[in-house]
Amino acid sequence: MSADLLTPAIAAAPGVRVRRRPVTLVACLAILGAALFAVLFGHLLFPNATQVNVLASQLPPGSPGHLLGTDQLGRDIVALSVAGAASTLIGPLVVAGGSMLVGTFFGLLAGFRQGKTDFLLSRVTDLLLALPVVLLGLVVAGIFGASYWWTTVLLIVVFTPYDIRIVRSGVIEQVTKPYVEAARMLRLSSWRIMFRHLLVNLWPLERTNFLLNYANAIIAMSALSFLGVGVQEGTANWGRQLIDGEQILFSNPAASIAPAVLIIVVACAVNLLADALNADDRKAVRP
Amino acid sequence: MAPLTDVMDSADLAPPVRATSTAGAIARLIAWRVVGAIVLLAVISVLVFLLTYISPGNIIKNITGIRPVSPRIVAALRAQYGLNQSLVMQYLHWLGRFLEGNWGRSIEDQTSVSQLFSERVGVTLLLCGLAFAAAVLVSVPLGVIAAVRVGGVLDRLISVSSVIGLSAPSFAVGLILLYVFCYYLPIFPSSGAGQGLADTVYHLILPAATLAIGVGAYIVRLTRTAMVRELQSDYVSFARARGIGTRRILATALRNGIIPVITTMGLVLSFMVGSTILVETTFTLPGLGMLLQSSVEYKDFAVVQFLTLFFAAIIVLVTLAVDLSYLALSPEWRWQLRK
Secondary structure, eight states, X not given: OOGGGGHHHHHSOTTOOSOOOTHHHHHHHHHHHHHHHHHHHHHHHOTTTTOOOGGGTTOOTTBTTBTTOBOXXXXXXXXXXXXXXXXHHHHHHHHHHHHHHHHHXXXXXXXXXXXXXXXXXXXXXXXXHTSOHHHHHHHHHHHHTOOHHHHHHHHHHHHHHHHHHHHHHHHHHHHTSHHHHHHHHTTOOHHHIIIIIIHHHTHHHHHHHHHHHHHHHHHHHHHHHHTTOSSOTTOOOHHHHHHHHHTTTTTOXXXXXXXXXXXXXXXXXXXXXXXXXXXXXXXXXXX | OHHHHHHHHHHHHOTTTTHHHHHHHHHHHHHHHHHHHHHHHHHHHHHHHHHHHHSSSOXXXXXXXXXXXXXXXXXXXXXXXXXXXXXHHHHHHHHHHHHHTOOOBOTTTOXXXXXXXXXXXXXXXXXXXXXXXXXXXXXXXXXXXXXXXXXXXXXXXXXXXXXXXHHSOHHHHHHHHHHIIIXXXXXXXXXXXXXXXXXXXXXXXXXXXXXXXXXXXXHHHHXXXXXXXXXXXXXXXXXXXXXXXXXHXXXXXXXXXXXXXXXXXXXXXXXXXXXXXHHHHHTTXXXXXXXXXXXXXXXXXXXXXXXXXXXXXXXXXXHHHHHHHHHHHSHHHHHHHHO
């Protein structure tokens, strides 16, 4: 290693990417736009996506009329994948939104009140963090035979501790700032300080965390569908397509590779969007 | 983490004067951590125990599975499982049996859970060990390179790859690898765990690579963040100003930078446990993860309860061990010991 190796590390500002072309941002937004289109209009474009057609079973990719072939039930892979966007992407959105709301409420409470409230909340958080999301989801949703929406609720419960922790640490950092002290001097109620003053300043944190949670929720929920939990058999869903497709991996690889790639691409786009917005933020703050 | 920083701060301010109180604080902290871990495990065990009671359907059905049972057998089972006792007594008996190593029998074929466990634990351990070793060997150097070249092309490349690695669920990666290396370029077996050590390792290469991608991406991020912070700290600038070689500076920075990476080992382990369920299912490996998946499917309560508690115990104990070793390795604690 040459001596000048260390120079960039010292020259650059904390964690900043020196020059970030907006290419990543545009690509992410394009991918998410396409995904949104599929979520909103997928069922209109392919109303018969889940219809079984035994005559066209396991056609390989490139078959006439079926660009990516069909699965063992004769369902067209392209149609199934487009129609599957809704059930793959809406549940996780609810998970990320729900855990953000609940997590913000309790995180503010824990960080601002501290003391007993904080202690109690932190112990509940520890309990939920002791087990991996996939294991908790598999055992609880699997044993109870949870439906799609109950699985969503379960994931909100499992994701909330992370939100509580992050919001709590954000609040603890903010509480010492002069504006909070000023608000306290004015004898504003603690609820007003928490939800009018602190909340605004937590926004960048919340936004990044929401996006990261969304990506993780997409992965977690497809993982559960892949394990046969949360999504009924026969539903158009990328995780479900993966287990069904694995059985015919060698006769029509597209049946499972297509949804696998879709999950990776969408989760990546969400994660990179979070990174890009974060970098912009840091640039904006710095003079 | 808050109590820990308190101790460190007070130690930094006045170590000689407050020596005894610092030692006392550390001892109290250790005691708290141990008690906390025990309480956590106790609560988890209660929840796991209650799983059979709050799950839908009749408790006897949950024990016997879907086979038809006569009233006589129901009565015998009620007596055998102590279902006529209070819930608290039942829990204590269950816990007692569990701690003795009597983990019950699988409802599927009446094999004892301990036998199922010992048959399967090897594959999972080997899989996680291989994946962890590969992930650490590749990711720590990559994280350091990215941190050294922060903002550069290489850093961007490594950072973006780590995001992709984190965004790619292990089952999706596994399926793609399965197709590429078992069908397109058939060099690896597609399922099973093989016979004998060499063959088993050969069967585990693809699953371990799948697992390592996720874990590795996580470790790259941790290492990069920690190293960027270290390389920007004053002691690095001063060391450079004094003309100390790059190699030595990097070695020192790495020794400091690796601490936050080690303290998150509990999270890494938790991540691996979750992923190993998916990877084993993808590659049909007869390990603990696949056992858990199939027992949930068949509502095999004894197995599900045992495995859940087993994984929770491992994660809680490793987190505790990491916390304690961090304390033991902290300079302040060493200083106390030397005295």
